[in-house]
Amino acid sequence: MKIELVSNINMDSIKFYLGDYQFLNSCDFGNYMIDLIDKSSKLYKSKAEIIFLFLDFDELNEDISDVINAVNVFIDDTGKTVIMNTLSFSPKYIDTFLNIKLEQELNANFNLVNYSKKNQNILLLDLSKLLKQNNFIDEKYWYMARIKFSKSGFESIARELRNLLNVYRYGSKKVLILDMDNTLWGGVIGEEEIKLSNDGAGKVYLDFQKKIKQLKDLGVLLVVCSKNNYNDGARGLKHINSILREDDFIIKKINWNDKASNIKEIAKELNLSYESMVFIDDSPMERAHVKEIIPNITIPEFPKDAYLINSWFLSVVEDCFSKISLTPEDLNKQEQYLAKRKRESVVKNTSYKDFLKTLDIRIEFKVNDREYIERYAQMTQKTNQFNLTTKRYSAVEMQNLVNSPSCDVIAINYKDKYANEGVTGLLIVDILDKHVEIDSFLLSCRILKRGVEGVVFKKLSELYFEKDIIGVYIETEKNDQVRKLYELHGFDKINKNKFIRKLGQL
């Protein structure tokens, strides 16, 4: 990208610190006022999209309002963007305590800020902030070559300019993804008392949280991504001193999944690119892992000393979350994204059924088939979650059940367009005079949530058309997910363990 460099001092050294930009000097040295107004000047014909007009206040002969008028003529005519700096005298004055220079600075900057607010083609770079650093100015090269700033001075200006150009070109980052333990607070929640308080070591984290909250108020989306038990993590956000509360976060990934996978989900759910995200984690291992898998995400180093977190974070904010303007949308963004996510989750729910349809599921039943007796027995031994009675049978016992006329062993074969899962479910039904009773009903995890249960109950009605069906449920530690299964499929509750579906009830 090309930038026109225009200044009343020798600023050419900047090109050594912004190597990826091409700096042009179409203006004659010291002639910028005329070049800004003269429509036949080289500046008007320049191919650069951006003009960096750097004014040194000590050397400025013109009145700032005249400069602003000239810039205004140029912008009106060319539509180009002009970056200007706030005006600061060198830090040492002759008139110290008289505040004459201070007043001049305030007036000049008041004009500049007002103008930049009204004209979106003007961007302001705050030089006064930078000048507060030590060793910003180098007198030797100033008198030798009109080069005013030291190496570190140019580096600071370059960094500020780069940030401004990045925001101008790419916009600022949108999402801040945060770890919890030793990041949002000191210590590990769930194992010890966390440090988060208005005094002592916890103050660092409290101040950090305040800054994060301010960032959120400027429209940055906050996300936690932390390896904790969910309840532990949520408890941290309910901590009496916590500035950040649960609803400050648009997404909370508090689980034991690897963080790269969590961040991939976050990107999907927010429909934002990795380039718009910043990930903060105190663990070098986690940072390296995420960077390895998602190279485009921004992952700043984290300070080793906790007391440095706050100043470090401000530089991260400057690098990543600077904005050149604030829109009302920024402030509403949280709400917008929340609403969008809600809409999407509705869409997801309806499309799940459609998704099932596309699977082309085929279910086959085999009644008292001897071929897979070993497999049936094995399933009763192994299946815990979708298992209504959790009765365990050996292969010999299973053999007897298959042979017995007073009960049916029904195997469920599942296949869809992706895979033939084979025998993945089993029913054992005791056949009595007026009714049948479900002795066992189990499905393998692999075929859950695909509507197989409904097909099974339909099949039972078909097989035992003349009888009532009694469903049995025996609670275990692991089979809570099927506690309501019978009721969901039209059975009436008899007692805690038994449910009935009367003949012809459906």
Next chain:
Amino acid sequence: MREKILSIASELFGEKVTIDTKIGDFEKWDSLGQINLFMAIESELNLKFDLEDVIESNSIKKIILLSEFATLPKINT
């Protein structure tokens, strides 16, 4: 010291700088580049040079000699 100066110059100019490189060898090492090279060396190695030396030391060899001499203990004569 030599390695450090080579690396400072290489980084500043974005070019491969060797012991034989001198002013004018590439576009960025012009008189402005010369000054910025000295600014960088002074800042990185915590040295201070006289103006005349900055102007005259226009090759890597001269700069290295100048820098090495600058770090010798001063002898009163």
